[in-house]
Amino acid sequence: MDKKNWKGWLYLLPAILFLGFFLVYPLVDVFIYSFEEGYNSASQTYFGTGLYNYSYVLHDPYFLQAVENTFILVLITVPVSTGVALLISMGLSSIKPLRDLYQTIYFLPYVTNTLAVGLVFMILFKKTAYTDGLINLMLSWFGGNAIDFIDGPYPAKMFVLCFYTIWVVLPFKILILTSALASVNRDYYNAAKVDGTSGFRIFRKITLPMISPMIFYLVITGFIGAFKAYSDAVALFGTDLNAAGMNTIVGYVYDMLYGNSGGYPSYASAAAIILFAIVLTITCINLLISRKKVHYV
Amino acid sequence: MGKQVDYEKMKKSSRVQKIAGKSITYILLTLWALMVLFPFYWMILTSVKSYSAYNSEYIPSLYTLSPTLENYAEAFTAVPLAGYFWNTLIFTVITTALMLVVTVLAAFAFARLEFRGKNAAFTIFLSLMMIPNELVIITNYVTITNMDLRNTFSGLILPSVTSVFYIYLLKENFEQVPDQLYYAAKVDGTHDLKYLWKVLIPICKPTIVTITILKVIECWNSYVWPRLITDDEAYFLVSNGIQEIRESGFGRENIPAMMAAVVVISVPLVILFLLFHKKIMAGVARGGTKG
Numbered sequence: 348m349d350k351k352n353w354k355g356w357l358y359l360l361p362a363i364l365f366l367g368f369f370l371v372y373p374l375v376d377v378f379i380y381s382f383e384e385g386y387n388s389a390s391q392t393y394f395g396t397g398l399y400n401y402s403y404v405l406h407d408p409y410f411l412q413a414v415e416n417t418f419i420l421v422l423i424t425v426p427v428s429t430g431v432a433l434l435i436s437m438g439l440s441s442i443k444p445l446r447d448l449y450q451t452i453y454f455l456p457y458v459t460n461t462l463a464v465g466l467v468f469m470i471l472f473k474k475t476a477y478t479d480g481l482i483n484l485m486l487s488w489f490g491g492n493a494i495d496f497i498d499g500p501y502p503a504k505m506f507v508l509c510f511y512t513i514w515v516v517l518p519f520k521i522l523i524l525t526s527a528l529a530s531v532n533r534d535y536y537n538a539a540k541v542d543g544t545s546g547f548r549i550f551r552k553i554t555l556p557m558i559s560p561m562i563f564y565l566v567i568t569g570f571i572g573a574f575k576a577y578s579d580a581v582a583l584f585g586t587d588l589n590a591a592g593m594n595t596i597v598g599y600v601y602d603m604l605y606g607n608s609g610g611y612p613s614y615a616s617a618a619a620i621i622l623f624a625i626v627l628t629i630t631c632i633n634l635l636i637s638r639k640k641v642h643y644v
Numbered sequence: 645m646g647k648q649v650d651y652e653k654m655k656k657s658s659r660v661q662k663i664a665g666k667s668i669t670y671i672l673l674t675l676w677a678l679m680v681l682f683p684f685y686w687m688i689l690t691s692v693k694s695y696s697a698y699n700s701e702y703i704p705s706l707y708t709l710s711p712t713l714e715n716y717a718e719a720f721t722a723v724p725l726a727g728y729f730w731n732t733l734i735f736t737v738i739t740t741a742l743m744l745v746v747t748v749l750a751a752f753a754f755a756r757l758e759f760r761g762k763n764a765a766f767t768i769f770l771s772l773m774m775i776p777n778e779l780v781i782i783t784n785y786v787t788i789t790n791m792d793l794r795n796t797f798s799g800l801i802l803p804s805v806t807s808v809f810y811i812y813l814l815k816e817n818f819e820q821v822p823d824q825l826y827y828a829a830k831v832d833g834t835h836d837l838k839y840l841w842k843v844l845i846p847i848c849k850p851t852i853v854t855i856t857i858l859k860v861i862e863c864w865n866s867y868v869w870p871r872l873i874t875d876d877e878a879y880f881l882v883s884n885g886i887q888e889i890r891e892s893g894f895g896r897e898n899i900p901a902m903m904a905a906v907v908v909i910s911v912p913l914v915i916l917f918l919l920f921h922k923k924i925m926a927g928v929a930r931g932g933t934k935g
Contacts, residue, residue: 355757355762362749380783452680455914458914459910460886461883466903586891626776
């Protein structure tokens with residue numbers, strides 16, 4: 348029996364080593380860092396413990412800008428992407444020919460490199476001395492004036508960021524919702540048809556309740572993912588997000604850690620913990636709402 | 645008689661309505677498909693326009709009559725694109741291989757072996773899935789820096805290996821294999837490792853292929869960790885390479901060459917996707933998330 352015990356743990360050992368060293372220990376450590384004041388990563392010394400790091404971060408205008416950007420991004424992209432994904436999935440499940448082709452095309456952004464495709468979006472939206480860019484050309488067809496979406500006014504930059512974020516997150520949502528729609532029992536629809544129920548009523552009374560668990564799953568993971576936005580912004584606006592005024596909370600954490608303004612793991616830790624306090628709160632609120640609204644079969 | 649006609653009319657109008665609805669659905673779906681595909685088209689189109697042609701187009705043209713491959717040559721000579729590519733390949737292959745070994749062993753222990761503390765260990769593993777990467781990356785950065793592993797493959801690879809979710813996925817799959825096979829192997833005196841290699845892995849190959857592909861995609865696109873841990877161009881992965889090209893490569897104005905680099909970087913994953921799209925989509929639908 349002893350030999351058996353020993354063997355089981357031996358098989359687990361590599362996983363335990365990796366997880367312990369790169370997941371559990373860092374999790375504990377990040378809380379310690381966040382309370383160590385004036386930590387210096389070169390000499391590994393600090394001169395006190397307390398809440399100073401949190402107060403510094405909360406008073407840093409760059410952090411407040413990042414929080415504002417992140418909240419705007421979350422509040423726009425999560426509802427819009429979930430709604431659009433629902434519309435597209437409903438369209439997809441109402442057709443037969445070409446459905447697989449459309450589904451495959453829609454999923455393509457999921458496998459592409461966010462940084463690489465972001466560069467294409469930048470070029471499409473950017474206005475330079477040589478050219479106004481394709482999007483501005485299209486705007487001019489409708490009588491609009493050329494705007495620089497990448498270095499221009501804040502709403503324009505935010506629009507591009509939201510647009511690109513939605514483009515990136517839609518594939519996952521469409522995939523999940525299409526399979527949720529496919530799993531709804533046909534009998535309900537047939538029964539409704541016999542009763543002569545209208546299409547909108549079928550949607551509200553059958554489809555929506557049946558797929559509501561998946562919608563809430565997408566909303567919750569969508570919130571979590573959008574709060575962690577970073578690569579999309581880098582792809583569009585470059586690595587110096589503070590200068591562009593488009594930093595996100597995660598971007599602030601990384602900037603504190605590394606780069607021109609870097610070298611402050613304590614501030615980075617405090618900012619990361621604040622972020623996860625926010626995410627945790629929002630997730631709990633979501634779960635509370637879902638308990639009331641979601642129909643579990 | 646009059647009633648009959650009415651009925652025919654209703655049938656006709658409902659069919660018209662149906663066709664109209666279908667057409668609108670198709671039009672909207674096609675529009676979105678174009679939205680998805682357009683950036684890819686634009687990337688390829690721009691990459692085959694010559695530098696002078698691109699820069700003389702004040703109004704960007706939607707096609708080109710004189711495609712050229714000079715930008716691809718430029719992409720490989722003016723910046724170390726081949727190096728970025730090679731680095732990413734090494735990083736992806738080693739990380740995925742290590743992940744597979746660790747995952748298969750752990751999943752086997754949880755699915756087939758009996759030992760004290762197994763259930764507690766599994767619960768702890770599951771709860772680890774909730775730890776967000778952004779929290780642990782700070783300490784990992786400090787650890788790797790202190791271990792002098794910046795700008796090395798070890799520093800890039802080691803923290804990227806673990807994936808609790810894949811252990812969970814594979815364990816579920818291993819458990820679906822009938823116990824009898826295991827006991828039969830035991831009676832025959834087969835060693836556990838041999839049973840794992842000769843029986844479990846072949847039976848569960850679809851799941852293993854799925855997690856391999858998902859991990860490859862993850863590795864190929866990883867940006868944050870490589871950016872933190874490498875500042876020497878010789879160790880850049882493609883994502884960092886793209887960012888570097890954007891900020892300082894080619895002279896910022898050579899957009900066609902930039903797009904050529906973007907195409908080169910995107911092609912491997914697109915090919916992988918076209919080959920395995922059924923598997924990838926099924927795998928992601930089973931619980932993959934992005935980021």
